[in-house]
Amino acid sequence: MHTYHTPLDLVRQRSPERPVAIARPDAVATAARWFQENFRGDVFYAVKANPSPWVIETLAANGVTSFDVASIPEIELVSQFAPGSRMAFMHPVKSRSAISQAYFDHGVRTFALDTHEELAKIMDATGGAKDLNLIVRLAVAAEGAAYSLSGKFGVDTFEAPGLLLAARRATQDLMGVSFHVGSQCMRPTAYQAAMTQASRALVRAGVFADVVDVGGGFPSVYPGMVPPDLADYVDSIDRGFAEMMVHETTELWCEPGRALVAEGSSILTKVELRKGDALYLNDGSYGSLFDAAHTKWPFPVKLIRNEDGEAREVEGALKPYRFWGPTCDSLDHMPGPFWLPEDIREGDYVEIGMLGAYGVAMNTRFNGFGDAETIQVNDAPMASMFGLAKRSISVPKSDTANVVKLSKARGKKRRRK
Ligand SMILES: *Cc1c(COP(=O)(O)O)cnc(C)c1O
Numbered sequence: 176m177h178t179y180h181t182p183l184d185l186v187r188q189r190s191p192e193r194p195v196a197i198a199r200p201d202a203v204a205t206a207a208r209w210f211q212e213n214f215r216g217d218v219f220y221a222v223k224a225n226p227s228p229w230v231i232e233t234l235a236a237n238g239v240t241s242f243d244v245a246s247i248p249e250i251e252l253v254s255q256f257a258p259g260s261r262m263a264f265m266h267p268v269k270s271r272s273a274i275s276q277a278y279f280d281h282g283v284r285t286f287a288l289d290t291h292e293e294l295a296k297i298m299d300a301t302g303g304a305k306d307l308n309l310i311v312r313l314a315v316a317a318e319g320a321a322y323s324l325s326g327k328f329g330v331d332t333f334e335a336p337g338l339l340l341a342a343r344r345a346t347q348d349l350m351g352v353s354f355h356v357g358s359q360c361m362r363p364t365a366y367q368a369a370m371t372q373a374s375r376a377l378v379r380a381g382v383f384a385d386v387v388d389v390g391g392g393f394p395s396v397y398p399g400m401v402p403p404d405l406a407d408y409v410d411s412i413d414r415g416f417a418e419m420m421v422h423e424t425t426e427l428w429c430e431p432g433r434a435l436v437a438e439g440s441s442i443l444t445k446v447e448l449r450k451g452d453a454l455y456l457n458d459g460s461y462g463s464l465f466d467a468a469h470t471k472w473p474f475p476v477k478l479i480r481n482e483d484g485e486a487r488e489v490e491g492a493l494k495p496y497r498f499w500g501p502t503c504d505s506l507d508h509m510p511g512p513f514w515l516p517e518d519i520r521e522g523d524y525v526e527i528g529m530l531g532a533y534g535v536a537m538n539t540r541f542n543g544f545g546d547a548e549t550i551q552v553n554d555a556p557m558a559s560m561f562g563l564a565k566r567s568i569s570v571p572k573s574d575t576a577n578v579v580k581l582s583k584a585r586g587k588k589r590r591r592k
Contacts, residue, residue, distance in 0.1 A: 176198065176229060176549055176550060176551045177550045177551065178550070178551045178552070178553070179550060179551070179552050180552065180553055180554065181552055181553070181554040182197055182441075182443055182479060182524075182526050182552055182554070183479060183486045183487065183488065184486070184552075185197075185443065185550060185552070186443070186479050186481050186486040186524055187481065187484070187485065187486035190481055191443065191445070191548075192445070192457075193457065193546055193547060193548060194442055194443065194444050194445070194456075194457050194458035194462060194463070194547040195442070195443040195547060195548055195549070195550055196227075196440055196442055196463065196534075196535045196547050196548070196549040196550075197440060197441045197442065197443055197526070197549075197550060197551075197552055198227070198229055198439065198440055198549055198550065198551045198552070199438065199439050199440065199441075199531075199551070199552060199553075199554075199555075199556055200229060200233045200439065200551060201553065201563075202438040202439045202531070202555075202556050202559070202561075202563055203230060203233045203234060203237075203435065203436055203438075203439035203531070204233055204236070204237045205559075205561045205562075205563060206434060206435045206436070206438065206439070206560075206561055207233070207234050207237035207238055207239045207435060208237055208238065209405065209560075209561050210239065210429075210431060210434075210435065211237070211238040211239065213405070213406065213409050214409055214412075214427075214429055215409070215412075215413060215416075215427060216426060216427030216428055216429065217241055217426060217427070217428045217429075218239050218241060218428075218429055218431065219241040219242055219243040219261075219263055219265075219388075219428060219429065219430045220234050220239050220241070220242050220243065220430075220431065220432070220435055221243040221265075221391050221430045221431065221432030222242055222243065222244050222245070222249045222252065222253060222432075223245055223249070223432060223536060224391075224432030224433055224435070224436050224531075224532040224533060224536060225432075225436040225439070225440065225531055225532060225533075225534070225535060225536050226249065226252055226536060227440075227535060227549065228252070228255075228256045229549070229551070230436055230439065230531075231252065231253060231256040231257050232256050232257065233439075234257070234435065235256070235257035235260060239435070240257060240259075240260040240261065241260060241261045241262070241263070241428075242257065242260055242261070242262050242263070243262075243263050243265045243391075243430040243432075244262050244263070244264055244265070244266075244283075245264070245265065245266035246266070246273065247273050247276055247277065250262055250264070250276075250277055250281050250283065251281075254281060261285075262277075262281065262283050262285070263283070263285035263286075263287070263308075263310070263428075263430075264277050264283050264285065264286045264287065265285075265287040265310070265312075265353065265430065266287065267287050267288055267289040267290075267293060267312045267328045267329075268293060268328075269286070269293070269296070269297075271296055271299070271300040272300075274286065274296065274297055274300035274301060275300045275301065278300070278301045278304065279301075284306055284307055284308050284348070285307075285308040285310060285349075286307060286308070286309060286310065287310045287311075287312050287353060288309065288310070288311060288312065288338075288342070289311065289312040289313075289314075289328055289329055289330045289338070290330065290338070291337075291338060291341060294309070294338070294341055294342060294345060297309070298345055305346070305347050305348070306346075306347070306348050307345070307346045307348055308346070308348050308349040308350075308351065308385075308386065309342040309345060309346050309349070309350050309351070310350075310351040310352065310353045310386060310388055311330065311335070311338055311339050311342050311350070311351070311352050311353070312328055312329050312330065312352075312353050312354065312355075313329050313330055313332075313335055313352055313353070313354045313369075313372065313373055313376060314328070314329025314330060314331050314332075314354070315329065315354040315355075315356060315368075315369040315372050315373075316365075316368065316369070316372075318362060318365055318368075319356075319357075319360055319361045319362030319365050320356055320357020320358060320359060320360040320361070320362075320365065320392060321357070321358060321359035321360075321361070321400075321470070322357055322358040322359060322470070323357045328355075329354065329355075332372070332375075332376065335376035335379075335380070336376055336379040336380035336381075337380070339352070339376060339377060339380040339382055339384075340380045340381070340382055343380070343382040348385075349385040349386050349426070350382065350384060350385055350386070351384050351385055351386025351387065351388055351426075351428075352373045352376070352377065352384050352386070352387055352388065353386075353387075353388035353389075353390055353428075353430075354369045354372075354373060354388075354389070354390050355390035355391055355392060355430075356369050356389075356390065356392040357392055358391065358392055358432075358433060359392070359394045359395070359397075359400070359402075359433060360392035360393070360394055360408075361394060361400070361402050361403075362403075363403055363407040363408045363410065363411040364411050365392070365411075366389055366392075366408060366411045366412045366415055367411045367412070367414050367415035367418075368415075369389070369415070370387065370389070370412070370415030370416065370418070370419055371415065371418065373387065373419070374418065374419045374420050377419075377420055378420055383420065383421060383422050383425070384419075384421055384425060385422075385424070385425055385426065386425065386426045386427075386428055387416060387419060387421060387425060387426070387427055387428070388427075388428040388429070388430065389412055389415075389427070389428070389429045389430075390429065390430050391429070391430045391431050391432045391433065391434075392431075392433075393405060393408055393429075393431045393433065393434035394433065394434065394560075395433055395434055395437030395438065395529060395532065395560060396437075396529065396558040396559065396560060396566060396567060396568060397472060397473070397474065397475070397529055397558075397568065398473045398474070398475055398568040398569070398570045399473065399568075399570045401566060401567040401568075402560070404560075405434065405560055405561075412427070412429075432532060432533075433532035433533070434532075434560065435532075436531040436532045437529050437530075437531045437532040438529065438531055438556035438558070438559055438560070438561070438563065438564075439531035439556070440530050440531035440534060440535060441526050441527055441528040441529065441530050441531075441556070441557065442458055442462075442463045442464075442526070442527045442530050442534060442535075442547070443479075443524055443525075443526050443527075444456040444457055444458040444524065444525050444526075444527060445457045445522070445523075445524055445525075446519060446520065446521055446522065446523045446524070446525060447501070447521065448521055449519065449520055449521060452494070452495065452496050452497060453496070453497055453498075453499055454496050454497070454498050454499070454513075454515075454519065454525070455498075455499045455501075456498050456499070456500060456501065456525065457501050457544070458500060458501065458527075458544075458545075458547065459498070459499065459500010459501055459502060459507040459508075459509065459544075460500050460506060460507045460508070460509065461500060461502050461504070461507060461538075461539045461541040461542070461544065461545060462500065462501075462537075462538050462539070462544060462545045462547065463527075463530055463534040463535050463537065463538055463547065464498070464500065464509050464527070464530075464534075465533065465534075465537035466533055466534075466537075467498070467509040467511075467527075468500070468506065468507065468508060468509045471509075471510050471511075473511050473512060473513060473570070474513075474527050474528060474529055474530060475527070475528040475529060475557045475558065475568045476513045476514070476515055476525050476526065476527050476528070477525070477526045477528070477557070478490075478515050478516050478519055478523055478524070478525060479523070479524040479525070479526060480523050480524070481522070481524070489516050489518075489519075489523075490516065491516050491517070491518075492516065492517050493514040493515060493516060493517070493571070494514070494515070494516075494517050495511060495512030495513065495514055495571075496511060496512065496513045496514075496515050496519070497509060497510050497511050497512065497513070498511065498513060500544075501542070501544045502541055502542035502544055503542060504541075504542070513525075514570070514571060528556060528557030528558070529556065529557060529558065529568075535547070535549075
């Protein structure tokens with residue numbers, strides 16, 4: 176991966192014609208170390224958030240050597256770029272052949288499930304293995320999350336005890352519970368609440384969990400969305416864990432995706448045309464801007480202009496713009512608003528920040544686009560939960576459409592060890 180000091184150097188030296196994924200491995204390394212030092216248990220990286228090889232390698236080099244995978248290609252990716260690491264197959268619905276391959280060819284022992292049928296499938300496809308770690312995914316309330324992840328997966332409260340009991344009987348190794356409070360969870364107490372729900376199900380089943388997996392959902396910073404401190408999330412989880420019916424050796428796991436990688440990448444796009452307040456870019460909803468289009472997230476932006484052999488960041492009076500992507504599909508539209516200088520024009524570059532999670536990962540080749548290269552820079556991300564940059568991204572006062580305001584949760588800061 177070629178390294179430039181900053182995106183300005185890239186633009187000055189190369190004037191790239193295709194979109195460029197700008198990798199900031201230092202930001203991923205910092206996030207990895209934060210979770211290692213502050214989460215009182217094992218950290219599994221949810222690979223789907225960003226499966227780039229440099230991400231897997233950077234995490235592994237910084238102590239995150241457990242991975243939450245959902246498919247055989249993700250398992251192969253982790254085997255290749257973080258050999259010897261531990262993997263948990265946390266997709267609650269798997270094909271029989273994927274289960275067999277994971278177990279027999281890749282040494283995966285941990286499998287999630289949310290039905291009796293899936294439990295039977297796992298037992299069958301592993302030849303009745305006795306060394307499985309079986310994790311029962313519970314459906315929990317997703318209050319305070321930008322994306323709910325409980326509609327599709329998770330056993331409901333009434334059926335959970337029977338499934339927990341069946342999983343307990345099916346393995347001589349670890350039986351656990353997991354949930355996902357929803358992605359970009361803005362409320363730390365959602366974890367404690369979910370753990371209370373999990374605890375009730377365990378009590379009703381009359382079994383102890385060997386693993387409590389609190390899933391992902393840890394937030395990052397976006398314009399108008401400034402989450403509470405990540406330490407507050409860890410505190411909520413510690414409190415929840417302390418109140419759970421578990422035994423002394425019960426393990427605590429988490430599966431962050433977004434929080435580990437959001438700061439780690441941005442996208443450099445080029446303005447191909449301006450029509451009033453509409454900018455036609457060379458990347459869009461079929462590229463790295465899926466969330467900007469489909470959930471209308473107003474990602475932070477910077478204008479970079481290349482003029483007279485010099486690339487510089489242009490500031491000054493801002494106005495709101497919307498973006499169109501390069502494909503011919505009219506769904507390829509990112510409404511923003513994205514605040515950029517009034518005189519933006521064809522040939523300018525727009526760096527779109529905080530796209531490390533669910534950005535590059537969503538890229539398709541639709542209509543012949545989506546062929547982005549990846550380079551590395553050493554400057555700071557546009558915002559940071561880990562002290563690498565400011566903690567908030569301001570939005571003009573008038574622009575409240577996409578603003579989520581939540582008060583900062585209280586809670587005594589506590590550190591592990
Ligand atoms: C997507 C996913 C995660 C990661 O979620 P984030 O909100 O990105 O932290 C974790 N666990 C499972 C099972 C997932 O599907």
